[in-house]
Amino acid sequence: MKLHRMPFLVQKMIIAEMNFDDRLYLSVTSKRTCRLLEMSKLDLVSISITVYLSYVLVRVGHPYAHLYFNIPFKQSETDNGHHNHLKIGNCSNFQFLRTNWDSFTWNYEGVELERIKNAGIVFGKLLRHLKTFLNIRKPVQCSFRTVPVGLIPQLDCNYVYDRIEIRHRGAENMTPEDLTFLLGQLKIKQLDLNVKVPVGGYKYQRNPENKCLIQKLIIRNHIWVDFSELPAAKLIAIKKRISFHQMNTILKSWVAGSNRDMEIGDFELGKKTDRKIIFSGIGTHATQLTESERETFLEFVCPYPHLRRGVVAVDIIRENDGTRATVFEAKDVDDPHRKMFVMVWSEENLRRVGRDVD
Structure with missing residues (x-):
């Protein structure tokens, strides 16, 4: 019996049990996008990914056009009429569809609607898929309006990120594991953080074996910072006022041989x-x-x-x-x-x- 002829619930069980989605790249983006792009290797200038409260917005740039679409986290986002659209930049040299500014609604299959319920899964699938057919000449830029648990480890360590911003009017909660991964595993030109760790007395401890991967680190809430051993970054800017004793700790630790990665400090x-x-x-x-x-x-x-x-x-x-x-x-x-x-x-x-x- 053919899989597509089976009852929908049975299809879901078989696909989930056999893990066909990951093994065959049967993700939301890959099936539809590969059909549009005809599996061609595109030469793109940049990718910008923004994580909002209910969806991920993706923009990919080309010298003559741009493509952008969003992916909701839950089935309700499409059921309530908030449809997902893929739109193409208005030009004649770079078209995915037959007419400029054409659009369509993502056709989510039930198994995907059920399984893709948080940004981490969506984001990981998206980056893995984009990497398979896009030739990105510039670093990737990511902006986070919210940081669901498990999102950060989905970021691809092979990219060089132009800028990652995690900012809000109030400090964003982040787990110790996500913060450790962000500061120690990713290559980032500029990282802008307004975060807090909801663990009493927590202070970030860098792994001395990790290389310095961050060019510029902007810290807007330093409650999680150990001033005797700052995170590894060439330029560190702390935008919230620090005490005289904390400034003394930074300088004294540097004189003693710590904070060695810092080449420029701004306090x-x-x-x-x-x-x-x-x-x-x-x-x-x-x-x-x-x-x-x-x-x-x-x-x-x-x-x-x-x-x-x-x-x-x-x-x-x-x-x-x-x-x-x-x-x-x-x-x-x-x-x-x-x-x-x-x-x-x-x-x-x-x-x-x-x-x-x-």
Whole structure:
């Protein structure tokens, strides 16, 4: 007896038991999209994936067109009339369908409607499928409006993500496992986090064996941060005010040999500073950066001139290898809040300020 002639419930049981969906790539996207694209290897500029509360929005870019569609998490999203559409950019050189701006509704089969109930499963299937037929020239960009449990581990570790933002008006809850995967397994050019971990007393502990995979890390809620061992990133910006003692911990740990991946630091201090507390137990030296080099660095890390007034700079030295770092304290002329920047004398930073590196 043919499978398609069997009762629907029996079909569901057989497909689920034999795991045909994964083994044969019988996912929602692959069957329909491969039919549209005729299994051709497309040369695309970029992919943008946004996870909303009830669906995943996907945009794929081409030099002459764009494609976007959304995938709901639950059957109710289609039953209530919130249909899923695939739309094609208006151009003549890059068409998936016969007419421009044509659209259709995803035909979800019952087994998929039943099984795809959270963003993690949908997102994982989507990335795995897109990777099979898309030649993406630029990194992938992902924006999360919500972070369902299990979503983060579905991200493909083979991609280089241009930007991942997990932001909300209030901090987004994230499990320790998801946060550990995000900070330690993914290659990301810029990671923007406004998250909290609903586990009492939790502090993120990085794996010392993991390489630094994040270029720029922006932290908007630091309750989960261990200031003695910051997450591995070349540029770390903490946008929520930290205490003088926390700033002291960051600098003292760097001098002692921790926080080694940080090459640039950007920290908010508040309306006043207490240099005695900030540099307690740390040897400081007159900075060896020239005025021109200091100005070049500050222009890079803080492009707004009014935030670079009244700058005070000192050098600190790492004990185990003699690496030097310059610590800047700056304030806004119209705002009493102060900032502190750290520039480690790495080869990249020295070239950035115009100094020759042998």
